[in-house]
Amino acid sequence: MTGGTSQGSEHVEDVTPLSPRPLTRVLFRQWWRELVFLHWAADPDEVARLLPPGTSPDLHLGRTYVGLVFFRMDHLALGRGPALPYLGSFGEVNVRLYSRDALGRRGVVFRSLDCDRLLPVLTAxxxxxxxxxxxxxxxxxxxxxxxxxxxxxxxxxxxxxxxxEVSPEPYEANALEEFLTCRWGLHAQLRGRTYYLPNTHPRWTFSRCELTSYDETAIAAAGLRAPREDPVSVLHAPGVPVRFGPPQRLS
Known part of the structure; x- marks a missing residue:
């Protein structure tokens, strides 16, 4: 693999239902609502080439994954201030990969984030x-x-x-689904430097979804091979309030 850190060369934090690291300062807040998670297995070598320097694919039982996540963003707010009217609520669809860094922090790497508000797009x-x-x-x-x-x-x-179709019955995520959804930060690159942006939120509650139809062309547009099979996991979550802390530089 051609990513930054090598697998197995560092301690990796446990997968936990709550963030293992409390935030010392809140940079911004938001609500994620009515989430639908679709996941497919992905080639670790292909994923490694798409990750920022200083990170490598995070593996579950030797495999890594690509996620396609649909949701509504609400009540976007800066610091501890009030939610932004209008601009703070929008639909979002993202393609994400799973990463770890040399400090053992697990994260996500976004390959694309579709949003129906132009100003948040330009700002982010x-x-x-x-x-x-x-x-x-x-x-x-x-x-x-x-x-x-x-x-x-x-x-x-x-x-x-x-x-x-969303089941009315609650669903207990299995070990793979916990690995995919219990993520407490993102890795990204800005001006040639990789950083980690931590987040925290309450424990997820899930329902199982029964897919009627889907289109995942955003995955191929994000530089990955298009999935040839149906998702290995389909989940719905009603939503959680989320807080993000300041970015932490890796390189």
């Missing part, structure tokens, strides 16, 4: 170097049904879609 790209894309996103929740449709406004045709 400039301030954090995150690969946000302006898109048209439609969301709908009717009874047990949930749907998301995303198409980028750049004319590429890239996007993603999901239709699913």
């Amino acid at each position: 790209r400039t301030a954090f170097g995150l690969p946000y894309r302006w898109a048209r996103i439609r969301t709908r929740r009717t009874g047990a049904g949930i749907s998301y449709d995303s198409v980028r406004r750049d004319g590429s045709g890239a996007g993603a879609r999901v239709r699913a």
Whole structure:
């Protein structure tokens, strides 16, 4: 693999349902609502080439994964201030990979983040170097049904879609699903330097989803091979409030 740190050469933090590191300062806050997680196995060598320096693919039983996550962002706020009106609520669809660094911190690396508000897109790209894309996103929740449709406004045709039925019964995540969702920070690169942005939120509650249909073309647009099989995991979560701390430099 061609990523930064080598597997097995450092202590790796446990997978925990709550963040192992309390935040000393809150940089911004937000709510994630009505999440739908789709996951596929991915080639670790392919993933390693897409990660920022100083990180490597995080593995579960020798395998790594790519996630396609749909949700509503609400109540975006800076520090401990009030939520931003209008601009603080939007739909988002992201393609993410799973990483670890030399300090053993597990994280996510976003390959793309589609968003239907232009100002948050421009702000996140400039301030954090995150690969946000302006898109048209439609969301709908009717009874047990949930749907998301995303198409980028750049004319590429890239996007993603999901239709699913949400079970009313709670679901206990298995070890793989905990590995994929219990993530307490992200790794990214800004101006040639890799950083880690920590977050914390309450314990997830999940329901299982029954997929009706989906389109995962955003994964191929993010530089990965398109999945050839159905997802290995499909989950729904009603949502959690999330807090992010200041970025911490790796390199």
